[in-house]
Amino acid sequence: MSTEHNVVSVSGGKDSTALLLLAIERGTENLQAVFADTGHEHPETVAYVQYLNDTVFPIRTIRADFTDRIAAKAVFIADEWREQGVAEEKVLRALAVMKPTGNPFLDLCIWKGRFPSTKARFCSEELKRNPIIEQVQRPLLDAGDDVVSWQGVRRDESENRRNLPERECKEVRADTGAELWNYRPILDWTVDDVFAMHRKHGIKPNPLYQQGMGRVGCMPCIHARKDELLEIALRFPEEIERVSEWERIVGDAGKRDVVGQTFFTARGESNETAYSVGSIWQRIEWSKTSRGGRQYDIFRTEGEQEGIALCTSIYGLCE
Numbered sequence: 001m002s003t004e005h006n007v008v009s010v011s012g013g014k015d016s017t018a019l020l021l022l023a024i025e026r027g028t029e030n031l032q033a034v035f036a037d038t039g040h041e042h043p044e045t046v047a048y049v050q051y052l053n054d055t056v057f058p059i060r061t062i063r064a065d066f067t068d069r070i071a072a073k074a075v076f077i078a079d080e081w082r083e084q085g086v087a088e089e090k091v092l093r094a095l096a097v098m099k100p101t102g103n104p105f106l107d108l109c110i111w112k113g114r115f116p117s118t119k120a121r122f123c124s125e126e127l128k129r130n131p132i133i134e135q136v137q138r139p140l141l142d143a144g145d146d147v148v149s150w151q152g153v154r155r156d157e158s159e160n161r162r163n164l165p166e167r168e169c170k171e172v173r174a175d176t177g178a179e180l181w182n183y184r185p186i187l188d189w190t191v192d193d194v195f196a197m198h199r200k201h202g203i204k205p206n207p208l209y210q211q212g213m214g215r216v217g218c219m220p221c222i223h224a225r226k227d228e229l230l231e232i233a234l235r236f237p238e239e240i241e242r243v244s245e246w247e248r249i250v251g252d253a254g255k256r257d258v259v260g261q262t263f264f265t266a267r268g269e270s271n272e273t274a275y276s277v278g279s280i281w282q283r284i285e286w287s288k289t290s291r292g293g294r295q296y297d298i299f300r301t302e303g304e305q306e307g308i309a310l311c312t313s314i315y316g317l318c319e
């Protein structure tokens with residue numbers, strides 16, 4: 001007889017924390033809490049997940065591993081790039097950085113030779129969704145057990161979450177008959193409901209919410225708003241320093257100096273030859289401006305969204 005396992009994805013954000021508290025409050029059986037660490041989280045978020053682990057429920061941390069894919073890419077570069085006539089100096093620079101660092105986000109970008117972007121959103125899938133499927137859900141389904149994937153998404157967050165069903169069957173395994181279900185019990189909750197759940201259980205929210213962050217997760221996220229980027233630069237300059245170093249490494253890993261080799265890329269990147277808008281430092285300078293980037297506004301801490309959408313993953317894995 002199969003067992004039903006309940007898997008809650010914890011991001012360190014308010015919604016997934018409320019979701020975990022709800023699962024515990026209901027006395028949910030065979031409960032697992034999982035944190036997919038991207039390697040690009042703010043240290044406060046990593047510490048907050050540890051706090052939840054210590055005070056609320058044991059949380060298993062998992063990470064994506066790109067070791068094999070980077071090794072295969074190195075072989076590809078050595079053979080194919082040279083055959084394609086790529087400059088030897090470029091080949092050697094790429095091979096020099098084609099080594100896993102153990103940081104999932106950076107290793108993903110080294111393998112891809114580029115950063116993810118608002119149009120090429122492979123980060124959430126590669127760093128969160130796939131590791132959870134491969135390392136947590138698939139072994140349970142392989143064993144013939146059912147899996148209920150709890151997702152902390154809310155209708156009022158975005159248009160593509162508005163019409164999501166509370167429950168949906170995603171997969172029925174032909175070999176074992178095991179079923180994978182998505183379950184979204186806080187779909188109709190408001191932000192106030194979410195923070196009320198924290199208070200009800202005496203759990204403090206992630207402290208980043210009190211430091212100007214509208215959402216927590218990667219620091220910065222590729223979907224960061226202009227005002228959030230400015231807040232990050234002012235409060236956590238060490239995170240910008242880290243990304244700047246990553247730009248150098250990923251710049252060496254890519255074949256051409258095109259879109260994707262700076263952390264934030266240009267709009268209209270469907271044109272493959274479009275150039276990025278510049279380094280993260282240039283983007284920070286832009287974040288200090290108003291009026292289309294032409295005028296400095298150093299006192300502004302809340303800004304327009306500049307058409308950049310928040311994370312649109314319907315899984316809510318990035319909060």
Ligand code: SF4
Pocket residue numbers: 038040116123124127128217218220221222223311317318
């Ligand atoms: S938080 Fe943002 S940058 Fe990080 S994986 Fe999610 S979408 Fe990508």
